[in-house]
Amino acid sequence: xxxxxxxxxxxxxxxxxxxxxxxxxxxxxxxxxxxxxxxxxxxxxxxxxxxxxxxxxxxxxxxxxxxxxxxxxxxxxxxxxxxxxxxxxxxxxxxxxxxxxxxxxxxxxxxxxxxxxxxxxxxxxxxxxxxxxxxxxxxxxxxxxxxxxxxxxxxxxxxxxxxxxxxxxxxxxxxxxxxxxxxxxxxxxxxxxxxxxxxxxxxxxxxxxxxxxxxxxxxxxxxxxxxxxxxxxxxxxxxxxxxxxxxxxxxxxxxxxxxxxxxxxxxxxxxxxxxxxxxxxxxxxxxxxxxxxxxxxxxxxxxxxxxxxxxxxxxxxxxxxxxxxxxxxxxxxxxxxxxxxxxxxxxxxxxxxxxxxxxxxxxxxxxxxxxxxxxxxxxxxxxxxxxxxxxxxxxxxxxxxxxxxxxxxxxxxxxxxxxxxxxxxxxxxxxxxxxxxxxxxxxxxxxxxxxxxxxxxxx
Numbered sequence: 222x223x224x225x226x227x228x229x230x231x232x233x234x235x236x237x238x239x240x241x242x243x244x245x246x247x248x249x250x251x252x253x254x255x256x257x258x259x260x261x262x263x264x265x266x267x268x269x270x271x272x273x274x275x276x277x278x279x280x281x282x283x284x285x286x287x288x289x290x291x292x293x294x295x296x297x298x299x300x301x302x303x304x305x306x307x308x309x310x311x312x313x314x315x316x317x318x319x320x321x322x323x324x325x326x327x328x329x330x331x332x333x334x335x336x337x338x339x340x341x342x343x344x345x346x347x348x349x350x351x352x353x354x355x356x357x358x359x360x361x362x363x364x365x366x367x368x369x370x371x372x373x374x375x376x377x378x379x380x381x382x383x384x385x386x387x388x389x390x391x392x393x394x395x396x397x398x399x400x401x402x403x404x405x406x407x408x409x410x411x412x413x414x415x416x417x418x419x420x421x422x423x424x425x426x427x428x429x430x431x432x433x434x435x436x437x438x439x440x441x442x443x444x445x446x447x448x449x450x451x452x453x454x455x456x457x458x459x460x461x462x463x464x465x466x467x468x469x470x471x472x473x474x475x476x477x478x479x480x481x482x483x484x485x486x487x488x489x490x491x492x493x494x495x496x497x498x499x500x501x502x503x504x505x506x507x508x509x510x511x512x513x514x515x516x517x518x519x520x521x522x523x524x525x526x527x528x529x530x531x532x533x534x535x536x537x538x539x540x541x542x543x544x545x546x547x548x549x550x551x552x553x554x555x556x557x558x559x560x561x562x563x564x565x566x567x568x569x570x571x572x573x574x575x576x577x578x579x580x581x582x583x584x585x586x587x588x589x590x591x592x593x594x595x596x597x598x599x600x601x602x603x604x605x606x607x608x609x610x611x612x613x614x615x616x617x618x619x620x621x622x623x624x625x626x627x628x629x630x631x632x633x634x635x636x637x638x639x640x641x642x643x644x645x646x647x648x649x650x651x652x653x654x655x656x657x658x659x660x661x662x663x664x665x666x667x668x669x670x671x672x673x674x675x676x677x678x679x680x
Contacts, residue, residue, distance in 0.1 A: 499674025
């Protein structure tokens with residue numbers, strides 16, 4: 222009779238397992254598709270690599286500029302930036318969550334002790350120890366834990382992306398401070414010359430050698446220059462406040478802006494062999510696909526039978542020592558559970574998980590296309606700014622020669638002072654334009670390094 226019951230139970234278990242397995246189906250391997258997308262783009266040379274200048278090779282954003290002051294600012298930002306620290310604490314909490322989740326696959330042990338007394342009866346004491354364990358027959362718990370680990374790795378990659386973005390922004394702001402100081406210096410020289418010209422025109426007007434329109438024009442230009450200088454000084458203060466924000470400090474920043482621009486090293490000789498796998502946002506997007514795929518696996522395995530075991534040792538006695546150290550009675554329970562009908566909830570959860578995996582794949586494609594666009598745009602700017610620097614430098618050289626000739630002509634009385642002022646204005650405008658293009662060029666190299674995934678060296 223017992224053997225017949227066991228056979229019937231075994232047949233029932235087998236039928237439940239076969240019915241559950243029929244719920245699984247073949248799914249699209251989005252992780253493999255994503256890897257193929259990356260290889261097809263990463264192995265292709267970007268259209269604008271060829272012809273770019275070759276300079277010293279770098280491996281990290283922090284290698285772009287060799288400056289002790291900048292290195293100190295970067296380290297301070299990485300240590301104290303509140304947004305970055307908040308993300309770091311979130312990662313630490315997620316790590317503890319995974320450790321907690323790991324306990325789901327391990328047996329649980331609980332101990333209890335109780336005492337009771339009823340009217341007319343003596344006191345009784347009960348002690349028990351119970352052990353329960355859900356057997357991970359289908360590796361569902363392992364898949365869920367692995368999905369959480371993938372999600373944590375994705376968050377870590379995004380944290381790295383936040384670090385990289387912070388450092389790149391800090392470097393560009395640091396360069397902008399030098400650019401704003403240069404602009405102030407140029408405008409101060411322009412203003413000094415305009416004030417001298419105004420005094421000269423005023424003196425000539427008093428001597429009857431000029432007209433009122435010429436004097437008014439000189440005063441207008443001088444006032445405009447003073448206005449521009451005030452604006453540039455505030456722009457510099459804004460950049461310094463922005464740098465202070467990156468550093469996460471309320472204390473005033475004490476440092477001296479560089480007299481000259483530093484060299485921003487970036488090697489283009491090895492870039493044709495580069496792909497975009499160093500970008501942390503791409504790593505995060507790919508890990509999201511893997512995590513979503515594992516969650517889909519868990520959703521399907523929720524339809525499969527679950528087996529749990531529990532064992533209990535208990536003893537009831539008239540004294541605490543008897544309950545704790547007597548001869549306990551043991552019991553063992555094995556339970557097989559097969560979900561049969563839950564209103565379509567399990568099937569819906571599996572379909573939702575599949576769609577979420579497809580969404581993460583599309584998000585990966587969007588991230589990849591954005592990365593390629595950022596690299597191509599930065600490369601295009603690299604070429605354009607290099608040519609602009611060359612052309613404006615040539616124009617400034619010619620304008621300086623022209624200014625020297627006009628000064629000689631003015632001293633000889635061959636031209637009017639208005640003609641000399643026009644050439645002076647052109648020269649100052651070109652000087653300011655050249656300095657701004659140099660800054661944009663250096664800043665673009667930081668953008669290019671960030672687009673290529675040159676992250677922060679944390680060693």
